[in-house]
Amino acid sequence: MVFNMKKLVRVFFSRYAISAFIILVELLLCAQLVFSAWAYSYVAVLVAAVISLITLVFVINRDANPEYKVSWVIVILALPFFGTILYILFYRRRMTKKEERHLRGLFAEINNHRLGTGNFDMLRRRSPLASGKARALMNDDTLSEVYTGSTSTFFGDGRRLFESMIRDISEAKEFIFLEYFIIDQGVLWSKIHKLLREKAKEGVEIRLLYDDIGCMKTLPSHYEYSLRTEGINTYRFSKVSPSLSSVHNHRDHRKICVIDGKVAYTGGVNIADEYINEKERFGHWKDGGIRVSGEVVRGFIKQFLSMWDFTTHTISDYEKYLSFVEPLKFSDGGYYIPFGTGPIPIYQRPGGKNAFLNLINQSRKYVYITTPYLIIDYELTESLCNAALRGVDVRIITPGIADKKKVKLMTKSAYPYLMRAGVKIYEYTPGFIHEKTFVVDDKYAVVGTINLDYRSLAHNFENALWMYATPTVQVCKDEFLNTVDKSERVDESKSKLTLSERFVRNAIRLFAPLL
Structure with missing residues (x-):
């Protein structure tokens, strides 16, 4: 007591x-x-x-x-x-003229380090359809371009992902970049923190960026200062302040780790014990992510440094870090596009939503999706329905055990309309699935931080990796089908809401886009 x-x-x-x-x-x-x-x-x-x-x-x-x-x-x-x-x-994140000038300078600096159009031209010759999807992502907003000369490994389990990441961190010689929405003091962070301290003593440059609201329950208010004394250069993204501002509504939900310009990681995982099932929350916590190496790491370096510079109001030496990246001699032959999204006016278009729409609308055989939340707008809903109606096998896996009751109610309320069009909905019965993946037609996959809800698609800063014709696409598909085997398909009776649930659902739905 x-x-x-x-x-x-x-x-x-x-x-x-x-x-x-x-x-x-x-x-x-x-x-x-x-x-x-x-x-x-x-x-x-x-x-x-x-x-x-x-x-x-x-x-x-x-x-x-x-x-x-x-x-x-x-x-x-x-x-x-x-x-x-x-x-x-x-309504929108307001920027001062000083911020606008800094942002223009930042984007100009990043775009000075594009590789050119060679990779895109190769993709266009191989598949005009895939190159069209790629072109939609390649703009100043997403800071993205096509990369080849790379390989990737998908992890359908958070523990295995972090075991791999910790091994890579232990071998770091030059720099380590970490950007996470949540860092929680526990078994996982203790291991990583210890390694970072050791690497800092060895002279490795370490930069750590974490979201202030994401970590408000997990870290002390001024934790970054103690980390700096250990040689870990740390900043909080968008510190909470007692002022009326839309800034508080736009969080850094990205998850990026870059090591020496050789490897990078992203996915749904935060640095907290539930992501490795060291601590149980909502049953078994299923999450996933991806490790990449080769030329594609350039994209993750630019993604990280863009948020770092946006937060610290500086412009980093991009060439210094990009010079460590080398294309692999023996790559997987696939095409990669790391991309970022964020709120207006920093980002002019909803990059994540548009990437998903292009994949769904041009699908031919199947669309497989995992998401912890399913609170989508009319456009995405109709896109999924139309795909199912033209014979595409559309399947979506959501959590069997929810982390938030009202969000579960909103997710559940989306089921009937989708199911009537032929979309198959599954719930992950062992617990909570936090994985965010799209797999389409044995050709495309997207792995990243973007949930299918208004917050991720419109309000937060997010990142993801778009892939075409990589072996990892098949791995993502196999992982999805294995997860389906552990999930229960939702039927009409299970998707029904009680009168009180419908009332709450309707009230929340009125303001869901603003939340």
Whole structure:
């Protein structure tokens, strides 16, 4: 009881709780000012109505997903003028002119280190259809290009992935880059932390970037300072502050590890014990990721440094780190595109969503998907349905045991419409599946951090690896089919919601795009 009370006091007086309290007070004060003005002046009511009307016209005419527009229209109509304030504060990540200049300089620096069009031209000659999908990803936003001269290994188990990563870290000679949404103090982090300290003493350059909100329950508030004293150059992404800002809504959900420019890792795994099933949460925790080596590592170096420089307001020496990358003499013959996504206006287009749409819309035989959440917009829903209706074998695996009840309810509510079109839904009965993979037609695969929900597809910074004609595509397919064997197919009776569940679902769905 004493321990729980101490923990409660620590949480209550933490920087996060205090910041949340101050933000809530700021919102309440804004609301009080607005409603007080209404109470004492008909003019104020008229002004509020006019401002709300102007805002509605602005919202409706924006180039944005219609579902986001509907959610904001409801907020603005329900809270005249105050809804406009919320829209201005939270609709998009606002940047100062200084930030815009830095971002332009950063993107220009990164694009100076493109390899040219040779790999893309080879892909176009081999498959015009695949090159079309690749072209859609190759833009200034995603910082991506086509790589060959590489190999990859897919891990359908978090423990095996981290065992491989730890071996590679132990052999590092030049630099180690780590970027994770969650780092939790436990068995896994203890092993990695010990290795990083040893490598720092050996003179290896180490950079670590972690998300402030992602780690708010797992690391001390100023943990980065103690890591810096150990030679581990560490920063928190988007520190929580007691201010009304959309910045807090956009988190760094990426998972990247780069070692010496020789190998890189990404996938769904964070650095926490549940990802290696050292600690049980929601049954068996199934996750996956990928190890790459060769020319493709360039893409991961650029992805990491772009977020590092965005966070620290610096521009790194890209050539220094990219010079360590060498194409493999004996590669797997496949094509790779590491890409990143993020919120508007930093990223102009939803790269992850568009990559998925292109794969689904042009599929011929099958589309296999694993995702912990299935909260998707109309466009993605119809894309999956249309694929199934034209005879494509569309299968989706979601968790049997959910980590969040309301999110599970929203995921479950997507089942009936998809199933009526012929989409097959499975739930991973041993526990929680956190893996994020797409496998299509024995040709394509995407492995990364992108969940099929609004947060990943619109709000967070994410990363993934697109693959074409690599042996790993077949490995991903085999892993999916093995997981299907451990899962239960959802039938119509299991997809039904009770009256109370439908009520909660409908209420949440109104604002799901904003969450």
